[in-house]
Amino acid sequence: MTDPRPTAPTVLVVMGVSGSGKSTVAALLAERLGWTFADGDDFHTPDSIARMRDGHPLDDAARQPWLGRIRAWIDARLAAGESAVVACSALKRAYRRTLIGASPRIRLVFLEGSRELIQDRIRARHGHFMPATLLDSQFAALEPPGPDEDPITVGIEEGPDAIVAAVATRLGIPAGDICG
Ligand SMILES: Nc1ncnc2c1ncn2[C@@H]1O[C@H](COP(=O)(O)OP(=O)(O)OP(=O)(O)O)[C@@H](O)[C@H]1O
Numbered sequence: 095m096t097d098p099r100p101t102a103p104t105v106l107v108v109m110g111v112s113g114s115g116k117s118t119v120a121a122l123l124a125e126r127l128g129w130t131f132a133d134g135d136d137f138h139t140p141d142s143i144a145r146m147r148d149g150h151p152l153d154d155a156a157r158q159p160w161l162g163r164i165r166a167w168i169d170a171r172l173a174a175g176e177s178a179v180v181a182c183s184a185l186k187r188a189y190r191r192t193l194i195g196a197s198p199r200i201r202l203v204f205l206e207g208s209r210e211l212i213q214d215r216i217r218a219r220h221g222h223f224m225p226a227t228l229l230d231s232q233f234a235a236l237e238p239p240g241p242d243e244d245p246i247t248v249g250i251e252e253g254p255d256a257i258v259a260a261v262a263t264r265l266g267i268p269a270g271d272i273c274g
């Protein structure tokens with residue numbers, strides 16, 4: 095029987111607004127699949143982190159070099175023949191062009207949830223630089239991926255395990271093949 099699991103190196107970009115669960119889900123996906131993980135938050139400059147901590151959203155000019163650094167990381171993984179998962183808000187279509195371009199090896203996972211649910215989760219989260227007050231700006235900037243971007247869209251109402259299982263199924267990876 096043919097194994098439907100991706101055979102060539104694949105990179106998943108886990109996108110969504112702040113608090114949608116990107117870091118949590120991307121890290122768990124990487125662990126379960128045995129793929130390399132990176133958090134887009136770690137590619138920000140100290141200035142950008144300070145700006146968000148102070149309650150100011152980043153603009154396109156501040157985000158563009160950040161997206162370029164993440165894309166360089168993705169390209170290095172693929173060049174090394176590694177599969178990987180990266181958490182990155184990737185809110186606008188133009189940002190996703192920088193991150194993904196036309197590469198068939200890079201796939202989007204979109205974590206979709208209501209403002210109310212995400213606000214509750216951010217308020218319950220501690221020790222993170224991103225304030226809940228920036229959530230409105232995140233939703234205002236969000237351009238949900240269109241069908242042409244072939245996203246794997248998953249609702250975030252259930253826990254991380256269920257989300258990871260749903261993504262694996264969409265990738266054609268049998269449940270028994272992900273270590274739980
Ligand atoms: N599916 C889930 N069910 C319940 N709680 C979750 C789920 N996913 C994430 N959380 C919790 O919600 C909070 C936000 O998750 P997380 O930090 O992963 O989001 P994020 O999208 O990476 O945020 P940011 O972009 O601000 O870094 C965390 O406290 C996390 O433990």
Ligand SMILES: O=C(O)[C@H](O)[C@@H](O)[C@H](O)[C@H](O)CO
Pocket residue numbers: 111112113134135151152157182183184185224
């Ligand atoms: O695109 C942006 O507005 C920001 O960079 C944020 O989304 C952060 O990266 C992060 O997701 C918040 O913790």
